[in-house]
Amino acid sequence: xxxxxxxxxxxxxxxxxxxxxxxxxxxxxxxxxxxxxxxxxxxxxxxxxxxxxxxxxxxxxxxxxxxxxxxxxxxxxxxxxxxxxxxxxxxxxxxxxxxxxxxxxxxxxxxxxxxxxxxxxxxxxxxxxxxxxxxxxxxxxxxxxxxxxxxxxxxxxxxxxxxxxxxxxxxxxxxxxxxxxxxxxxxxxxxxxxxxxxxxxxxxxxxxxxxxxxxxxxxxxxxxxxxxxxxxxxxxxxxxxxxxxxxxxxxxxxxxxxxxxxxxxxx
Numbered sequence: 516x517x518x519x520x521x522x523x524x525x526x527x528x529x530x531x532x533x534x535x536x537x538x539x540x541x542x543x544x545x546x547x548x549x550x551x552x553x554x555x556x557x558x559x560x561x562x563x564x565x566x567x568x569x570x571x572x573x574x575x576x577x578x579x580x581x582x583x584x585x586x587x588x589x590x591x592x593x594x595x596x597x598x599x600x601x602x603x604x605x606x607x608x609x610x611x612x613x614x615x616x617x618x619x620x621x622x623x624x625x626x627x628x629x630x631x632x633x634x635x636x637x638x639x640x641x642x643x644x645x646x647x648x649x650x651x652x653x654x655x656x657x658x659x660x661x662x663x664x665x666x667x668x669x670x671x672x673x674x675x676x677x678x679x680x681x682x683x684x685x686x687x688x689x690x691x692x693x694x695x696x697x698x699x700x701x702x703x704x705x706x707x708x709x710x711x712x713x714x715x716x717x718x719x720x721x722x723x724x725x726x727x728x729x730x731x732x733x734x735x736x737x738x739x740x741x742x743x744x745x746x747x748x749x750x751x752x753x754x755x756x757x758x759x760x761x762x763x764x765x766x767x768x769x770x771x772x773x774x775x776x777x778x779x780x781x782x
Contacts, residue, residue: 532710532711532712532713533602533669533708533709533710533711534708534709534710534712534721534724535707535708535724535728536670536701536702536704536706536707536708536709536724536727536728537706537707537708537728538728538731538732539732540731540732541731541741542707544741544743545667545705545707545741545746546604548743548746548747548752549604549606549746549749549752549755550752550755550756550759551606551608551650551651551755551759552606552651552653552749552751552752552754552755552756553603553604553605553606553609553638553642553649553651553652553653553751554603554604554605554666554667554668554751555599555603555604555605555638555639555642555653555664555666555668555751556599556600556602556603556639556663556664556665556666556668556669557597557599557639557642557643557653557657557658557663557664557666558597558598558599558639558658558663559597559598559658559663560596560597560598560636560639560640561598561632563629563631564596564598564629564631564632564633564635564636565596565626565629565636566625566628566629569625569628571593571594571596571625572591572592572593572594573589573590573591573592573593573594573647574590574591575621576594576621576622576625577618577620577621578617578618578619578621578622578647579616579617579618580618581616584616585616586648588646588648589646589647589648591646592644592645592646592647592648593644593646594622594640594641594644594647595640595643595644595645595655595658596636596639596640597636597639597640597642597643597655597658598632598635598636598639599635599638599639599666600635600666600668600669600671601634601635602668602669602708602710603638603666603668604668604707605638605651606650606651608650608651609649609650609651609652611650612649612650613641613649617649619637622637623637643655643658651755652755653750653751653754653755654754654767656767656769657750657767657769660769662769662770664750664751664769665749665750665771665775665776665777666751667705667706667707667745667746667749667776668706668707668708669706669707669708669709669710670701670704670706670708670709670710670776671690671691671709671710671711672690672691672693673689673690673691674686674689674690674691675689682694682696682697682700683696683697683716683717685716687711687713690710690711692711692712692713692716692717693709693710693711693712693717693720694716694717694719694720695717695719695720695723697709697720698720698723698724698727700779701724702727702738702739703739703779704776704779705741705742705745705746705776706776709724712724742773744773745773745776748771748772748773749771750767750768750769750770750771753765753768754767
């Protein structure tokens with residue numbers, strides 16, 4: 516199983532207080548359904564996140580050290596910008612490209628010149644830069660239509676109002692801190708991980724999620740079967756499948772066919 520999983524995905528990016536909520540077998544199935552598509556949240560990038568006096572084309576960024584290994588289109592490409600969660604799931608092909616083909620040094624240095632939220636830009640921008648053509652990428656066309664792109668790597672519940680908007684009645688940095696009251700909901704979400712859980716606030720939810728994963732992994736517990744249609748119908752997944760196996764009838768539809776997990780009833 517590790518070899519099978521390793522062929523599908525190389526890196527899953529996490530932060531503190533992220534807790535995995537899917538079993539290893541569920542994750543393998545999810546990555547098979549993603550079929551090589553990167554899972555990256557895409558929303559508009561605020562203007563104050565970038566230095567407008569910098570140049571952002573591949574040549575100026577020295578993005579490709581071995582220019583003979585990439586196309587002229589890639590060499591002449593300019594970066595498209597987006598913002599999203601730091602958490603993301605990248606295909607093995609994408610990670611190998613980031614490490615072996617691209618040189619991100621100058622790009623990271625320029626992004627880091629700004630004081631806030633720079634960790635939310637790098638992967639998102641590469642993900643939608645069509646002509647730079649990172650493996651598993653998406654496109655900038657949906658963002659140009661004013662449509663954000665969903666992702667399933669991380670579940671979090673943002674709330675900017677009263678604490679009653681959280682089942683745990685506890686908010687930190689505009690995010691509901693998840694408690695044992697959230698276990699039933701977490702067991703149903705399509706996401707791979709959840710944020711945020713604070714052991715010092717409620718260790719029970721951490722322990723209960725781990726028990727759920729253990730039961731699903733070793734005891735054959737099937738409390739909420741994976742909704743495979745959710746993953747296979749994600750906009751970025753369908754787009755990537757068409758890039759791999761072009762279908763003359765395919766038309767990019769930036770609106771998902773399924774109800775996004777953010778619209779699930781909560782609390």
